[in-house]
Amino acid sequence: MLNINSLNVSYGAIHALKGISISLNEGEIVALIGANGAGKSTTLNAISGILHPDSGEINFDGRSIAQSKPGEIVKQGIIQVPEGRKIFSRMSVYENLEMGGYSLSNKNQLRENMAQVFEIFPRLKERQKQLGGTLSGGEQQMLSMGRGLMAEPRLLLLDEPSMGLAPMLVEQIFTTIAKINNEGVSILLVEQNAQMALALSNRAYVMETGKIVLSGPSETLMENQMVKEAYLGG
Amino acid sequence: MINKIKELKITWGSAIRVIVGSVVAVYLIWRVVIITFGSGEFGPDTWVRFLITGLVIGGIYALIAIGYTLVYGILFMINFAHGEVMMLGTFAGYFVLEALSAMPAPGTDANINFLNAQPVLSILLTFLAGAGVSALAGYLLEKIAYRPLRKAPRLIPLISAIGASIFLQNAAQLLFGPQRRQYINPDLLWRGQGWMIPVSGKSVMLTYTGGFSFVLSILLMIGLFILVRKTKLGKSMRAVAENKQAAALMGIDVDSVISKTFIISGILAGSAGVMWGIHNGLFNHYVGFLPGIKAFTAAVMGGIGNIPGAMIGGMLLGLMESLGPALLGLDFQLKDVIAFAILIFVLIIRPSGILGEALTEEKV
Numbered sequence: 096m097l098n099i100n101s102l103n104v105s106y107g108a109i110h111a112l113k114g115i116s117i118s119l120n121e122g123e124i125v126a127l128i129g130a131n132g133a134g135k136s137t138t139l140n141a142i143s144g145i146l147h148p149d150s151g152e153i154n155f156d157g158r159s160i161a162q163s164k165p166g167e168i169v170k171q172g173i174i175q176v177p178e179g180r181k182i183f184s185r186m187s188v189y190e191n192l193e194m195g196g197y198s199l200s201n202k203n204q205l206r207e208n209m210a211q212v213f214e215i216f217p218r219l220k221e222r223q224k225q226l227g228g229t230l231s232g233g234e235q236q237m238l239s240m241g242r243g244l245m246a247e248p249r250l251l252l253l254d255e256p257s258m259g260l261a262p263m264l265v266e267q268i269f270t271t272i273a274k275i276n277n278e279g280v281s282i283l284l285v286e287q288n289a290q291m292a293l294a295l296s297n298r299a300y301v302m303e304t305g306k307i308v309l310s311g312p313s314e315t316l317m318e319n320q321m322v323k324e325a326y327l328g329g
Numbered sequence: 330m331i332n333k334i335k336e337l338k339i340t341w342g343s344a345i346r347v348i349v350g351s352v353v354a355v356y357l358i359w360r361v362v363i364i365t366f367g368s369g370e371f372g373p374d375t376w377v378r379f380l381i382t383g384l385v386i387g388g389i390y391a392l393i394a395i396g397y398t399l400v401y402g403i404l405f406m407i408n409f410a411h412g413e414v415m416m417l418g419t420f421a422g423y424f425v426l427e428a429l430s431a432m433p434a435p436g437t438d439a440n441i442n443f444l445n446a447q448p449v450l451s452i453l454l455t456f457l458a459g460a461g462v463s464a465l466a467g468y469l470l471e472k473i474a475y476r477p478l479r480k481a482p483r484l485i486p487l488i489s490a491i492g493a494s495i496f497l498q499n500a501a502q503l504l505f506g507p508q509r510r511q512y513i514n515p516d517l518l519w520r521g522q523g524w525m526i527p528v529s530g531k532s533v534m535l536t537y538t539g540g541f542s543f544v545l546s547i548l549l550m551i552g553l554f555i556l557v558r559k560t561k562l563g564k565s566m567r568a569v570a571e572n573k574q575a576a577a578l579m580g581i582d583v584d585s586v587i588s589k590t591f592i593i594s595g596i597l598a599g600s601a602g603v604m605w606g607i608h609n610g611l612f613n614h615y616v617g618f619l620p621g622i623k624a625f626t627a628a629v630m631g632g633i634g635n636i637p638g639a640m641i642g643g644m645l646l647g648l649m650e651s652l653g654p655a656l657l658g659l660d661f662q663l664k665d666v667i668a669f670a671i672l673i674f675v676l677i678i679r680p681s682g683i684l685g686e687a688l689t690e691e692k693v
Contacts, residue, residue, distance in 0.1 A: 145577060170580060181574065186564065197561075
C-alpha cells in the first residue's frame with residue numbers, strides 16, 4: 096500500500112532523513128520507534144506532503160505522492176494525526192471535527208462520519224460545544240484522532256498518540272487504535288513508548304539519527320538485545 | 330542571576346504601566362468632572378454631534394481595522410499597505426460615480442443622468458467597484474509582496490509592506506495626479522443634507538451620508554462575523570490562523586485561504602474607502618494614509634488578531650477622536666495627536682489590547 100524508497104529529506108542544512116525505506120501493507124499496523132530527533136515525525140511529514148523530499152520515492156497504491164500537496168494526499172486517504180495533538184483550541188469540538196472532514200464535499204457524509212467518531216469517542220459528543228482548548232489532555236488526543244477519522248482515512252499516520260498521557264489513558268488510546276485498525280484502516284504508528292507500540296503492531300522499524308537501523312516483525316524485535324537495552328529499559 | 334534580572338524587568342514594566350495608567354485615568358476623570366459640572370462650554374447638542382461624528386468615522390476605521398487584524402491573525406504581520414488598498418477603492422468608486430453622472434439615463438429625457446435616475450443601482454455599482462478593486466489589490470499585494478517572503482524573518486515582510494505602501498501611493502499620484510478630487514454623489518445622498526434630530530431645544534443634523542455609512546459598516550461587520558463563524562471558508566481561516574500545519578493536514582489549502590483573507594480584507598477596506606469618499610467628498614492619493622494608520626491603532630487597541638476587538642477598537646477610536654479634544658480641553662485639530670497618543674498608551678499599558686490575549690511564545 097505504502098512504499099518509501101531511499102528517502103532523503105533535509106531542513107536547510109540539516110540532513111534529517113538519510114535514505115530510509117519503509118513499506119506498509121493494507122490492514123497492517125506498522126510502528127516506527129526511536130529516540131527524540133531520530134526523524135520519525137519528519138518521515139510522517141514527508142508522507143503527508145508538509146515536507147518535500149530531496150530524493151527518493153513515496154508511493155501510495157503504486158502512485159508517487161512525493162511531490163503532492165498535503166490536500167491531495169488527504170484526498171487519497173492518508174491522514175496524519177500530528178504530534179502534540181495540534182487541535183484548534185479556539186474552535187469548538189464540533190468545529191474541529193468539521194475541519195477534519197474539510198476534504199469531504201458531501202454534508203451527509205460529514206454527518207455520518209461524525210456520528211461514527213462520536214460512537215468511538217462518546218466523550219467528544221458530550222463536549223461538542225466546548226472549545227478545544229478547554230479539553231483535558233486525553234480528550235484532546237481523542238479529538239485529534241477523531242478529527243483524523245473524519246476524512247475517512249485508509250492509512251492513518253499517528254504521531255506519538257501517547258505523549259503526555261496518564262498510563263490508564265495510554266491503555267485506552269491503544270485499545271482504540273486496535274479498534275480503528277479492525278475497521279480496516281492501516282496504521283503507521285510513531286511512538287516513544289516502544290513497549291506499547293511493539294505490543295500493538297505487526298511489524299516495526301527502529302530509527303536512529305535519520306536512518307533505519309533495524310526492522311522486522313514486532314515480536315522478534317521485542318526479543319532483540321539492542322532494542323531491549325535502548326528502548327525497553329533492559 | 331539571569332532569572333533575577335528577568336523578574337526585575339517584569340516588575341519594572343508593570344510598575345510603569347500602573348503609574349502611567351493611573352495618571353491618565355485620574356486626569357481623564359478630573360476633566361470629565363470639570364466639563365460636566367463646570368463651565369458648560371458645550372451643550373448637549375454639541376455632544377450629540379460629536380457622538381454622531383465619532384460613530385460614523387469609527388465605523389470606517391473598524392472596517393479597515395478588521396483587515397489589519399485578519400491578516401495579522403493569519404500571517405503575524407502588519408500589512409502597512411492596507412491604507413493604500415483602501416485608497417484604490419476610493420479612486421475606483423470615484424471613477425464609477427463620475428462615469429455614471431456623465432451617462433444619460435436610458436428611457437428618460439437627457440437632463441437626468443444615470444446617477445440620479447437609478448441612485449440605488451449607482452451606489453451599488455460604486456461599492457462593487459470599490460470593493461472589487463481593493464480586493465484585487467489586496468490579492469496581488471499578497472502574491473507579489475508577501476508570499477515570496479513567507480519563510481523570511483518577520484521583519485522582512487514588514488519592510489516589504491512599507492515599500493508596497495510607498496509604491497502604491499506614488500503609483501496613484503502618477504496615474505491620477507496629485508490634485509484633490511470630489512465625489513459626485515447622487516442627489517439622494519447629497520453631502521450636507523440629513524435628518525434633523527432635536528436635542529434639548531436645538532437640532533443636530535445626522536447627514537444622509539453619515540447615517541448611510543454607519544449602517545452599511547455595521548451590516549458589513551455583521552456579514553463578516555457570520556462569515557468567520559459559520560461558513561466553511563471562515564472556519565478554515567480560523568483553523569489556518571491557529572495552526573497552519575494542522576490546517577494543511579486537514580487538507581485545507583493554506584495558500585488559498587491566505588489569498589482569500591487578503592481578498593476579504595480588501596473588500597472591507599474598499600467599501601470603507603468608498604464610504605470615506607461619499608461622506609467626506611474630497612480626497613487624493615494620500616487618502617489612505619491617515620485612516621490606514623489610525624485603523625492600525627484601532628486594531629492594536631482592540632487586540633490585534635481579534636476580530637471583535639478590531640470592531641470595538643475602531644468605534645472607540647472614532648469616538649475618542651471626536652469626543653477627546655472636547656473632553657481634554659484641547660484644540661480640535663489635535664484629534665490626530667490624540668489617536669496616536671492612544672496608540673502609544675495602549676502599547677505601554679496593555680500591549681495585548683482590550684480583547685487581546687497575552688501573546689504566547691508561539692506567536693511572537
